[in-house]
Amino acid sequence: MSLQVSELKVYYRTLKGDVRALDGMTFGLRDGEILGLVGESGCGKSTLGKSLIRMDGRMRHVGGTVVLDGRELPIGDDRAMNEVRFREVSLIPQYAMSALNPTRKLRRMITELLRSRGATPDLEELERRMSQVGLPREVLDRYPIELSGGMKQRMVMVISTLLDPSLLIADEVTSALDVSTQKAVARALLGFRESGYVKSMIFVTHDLALTHHIADTIMVMYAGKLAEKAPADVIVKAPRHPYTKLLLDSLPEVGVRYADRRLEGIAGSPPSLLNPPTGCRFRDRCPIAGEQCAEEPPVAELAPDHHVACWKA
Numbered sequence: 001m002s003l004q005v006s007e008l009k010v011y012y013r014t015l016k017g018d019v020r021a022l023d024g025m026t027f028g029l030r031d032g033e034i035l036g037l038v039g040e041s042g043c044g045k046s047t048l049g050k051s052l053i054r055m056d057g058r059m060r061h062v063g064g065t066v067v068l069d070g071r072e073l074p075i076g077d078d079r080a081m082n083e084v085r086f087r088e089v090s091l092i093p094q095y096a097m098s099a100l101n102p103t104r105k106l107r108r109m110i111t112e113l114l115r116s117r118g119a120t121p122d123l124e125e126l127e128r129r130m131s132q133v134g135l136p137r138e139v140l141d142r143y144p145i146e147l148s149g150g151m152k153q154r155m156v157m158v159i160s161t162l163l164d165p166s167l168l169i170a171d172e173v174t175s176a177l178d179v180s181t182q183k184a185v186a187r188a189l190l191g192f193r194e195s196g197y198v199k200s201m202i203f204v205t206h207d208l209a210l211t212h213h214i215a216d217t218i219m220v221m222y223a224g225k226l227a228e229k230a231p232a233d234v235i236v237k238a239p240r241h242p243y244t245k246l247l248l249d250s251l252p253e254v255g256v257r258y259a260d261r262r263l264e265g266i267a268g269s270p271p272s273l274l275n276p277p278t279g280c281r282f283r284d285r286c287p288i289a290g291e292q293c294a295e296e297p298p299v300a301e302l303a304p305d306h307h308v309a310c311w312k313a
């Protein structure tokens, strides 16, 4: 097992109280596995990614552990995590491609970045990896603004994995790109795993179709908790949690007109994580909720590798 997260609780401190963004998450990731992480906006996907690498000032590690390659990560200790970042765990944050320093040409920017991490820049290896994702070496002599969105994103991916981290977290790396560029980015991620630049990966996204394409396993989160986790095919073809089923039903189908099948979202909205309800957090929106759902459902392994938190699954 490459990553084991157990009962992880991470809250945001706010003037109104604690926002329980991760409220007891338990899951594992095997060597070489790509985990697609999906769920509605605000369910805690980015918080999970950030918790594994750098908590921002408002985040608080309230409980639980994260073990990577047999070693517990000091996730609550910003300074101790310095050793881990970039080398063991690397994160491509949301909007990373817009955050490239606009005043530096890429070669200089990358050299400075690596030196600041105590690593010696290996420009030959950098150029080899760039060509693997279709970026000519001349790109290094350009400013970020001179690159297209897809090129910037591939550059960010190459930079983030240069030190061969064990775990890569890619947060919405495809959402601002057009469809063919999304495919190139997804292919590049798969290539990185094949080449051994990263061992395992968490791919955070809203795009279930793309996740199904590249992930081995899909994990669905709801309101700070795990709803369902299973092999990608099983999630898409035989989901057990009512929330997963509704998420899949709300996807538009190509070739079907609105008059024939109306686009439906999931009625209602997720609960506030400031003061989440007891019991199943999905029960107010769930079409099959019953009395038992006033009690919190445990995460049960209903079939090998198929974990579901629902009394009715």
Ligand SMILES: Nc1ncnc2c1ncn2[C@@H]1O[C@H](COP(=O)(O)OP(=O)(O)OP(=O)(O)O)[C@@H](O)[C@H]1O
Pocket (backbone or CB within 6 Å): 012, 013, 014, 019, 021, 039, 040, 041, 042, 043, 044, 045, 046, 047, 048, 058, 273
């Ligand atoms: N800095 C913060 N201060 C307080 N609450 C926060 C902060 N950042 C996030 N939250 C809250 O934590 C919860 C989880 O947010 P998070 O960004 O992890 O969700 P997400 O699933 O990644 O959403 P999205 O898909 O929109 O990126 C939400 O309720 C959000 O409002």
